[in-house]
Amino acid sequence: MTVWDRPEPPTRPVPLDRERIVAAAIALADQGGLEAVSVRKVAARLDAGPMRLYGFIATKEELLDLMVDEVHAEILPDEQPADWREALRTLAHRTRQAALRHEWLADLLGGRPTLGPNGLAVTEATLGALDGLADLDTLMRAVETVSSYFTGAIRREIARLRAERATGLSEREWQRASGPHVTRMLATGRFPALAKVVYEGTDVDAETSFATGLEWVLDAVAAKLSPPPA
Known part of the structure; x- marks a missing residue:
């Protein structure tokens, strides 16, 4: 029970x-x-x-299950997205927003599916938007793929926030403090690909990075949901 x-x-x-x-x-x-x-x-x-x-x-595990389900009430969309892509996008962004409010959620994402009423409602809203677009196995792999992306991205973002608090340095401050070492290492010529990224790459904020990666994953999922050419 x-x-x-x-x-x-x-x-x-x-x-x-x-x-x-x-x-x-x-x-x-x-x-x-x-x-x-x-x-x-x-x-x-x-x-x-x-x-x-x-x-x-x-048990404490039951308490954690209840906590996760309670936060799923914040993830549940206010309105059911009609479009499958918007449904998965909404799931990803609302999960990220909930994790930024409750950083401990990142430690519990990716485990067993939550069986509470809010967690089941989130799953139903997500699967409902995908219903009929492909066979059930394909739909489940699509949801798992998107979930794997945003779970990993959220955990990385939360880990960086925790590192900032632990060191007392923001991302920019840490980069400046580490700059002399990185410059010396790149000057050896042993890391040409990394040097190109450091000196020519565009630095974007966490939200932009998350949104961009999500759209790329959704593009890949769309290719699997599209019917094969006649």
């Missing part, structure tokens, strides 16, 4: 329910990452005994 199928216990003496528990856990994770989340810490935030929480959740 999943956590969503199991009924909640009575709320006395301290008013308590899964919604309050999940909200407290998300607040802790937003402040300190997943390492800041434990049943004991959530209970303390709610001014309740830890054993009370075990009446609502059996």
Whole structure:
């Protein structure tokens, strides 16, 4: 039986329910990452005994599942996109926006499919826009391909944000600090391809990079969904 199928216990003496528990856990994770989340810490935030929480959740893994599903409510589009490409684009961008608000989400993306009501609604909205465009196996590979792209891109972006906080240096500041070393290494002539990128390439922000890569992936998916020539 999943956590969503199991009924909640009575709320006395301290008013308590899964919604309050999940909200407290998300607040802790937003402040300190997943390492800041434990049943004991959530209970303390709610001014309740830890054993009370075990009446609502059996394990920390269930708590994480509930947290991810709650954030999926933010990912769920306000309106169902009619076009498959817009549906996948919306899924990618809204997932990225949710991860920027809740950086811990990046650590949980790409695992087992979420089975909560919000996660299932996001999946339904996505698959519904693709229905009938190809056989089911092709459609599933299309969704997996796009999901793999944005999951990796989001994780990389969040990792860089965390590195900035850890070092106290922005991306630009880190580049300037590392510049003398990189210049010396490129001057050896051992890295001509890299030198070309450094001196001639265009530097773009994370959002532009994400959007550009996503469109390239969608172009590739479109080629697989297009009917073969007669």
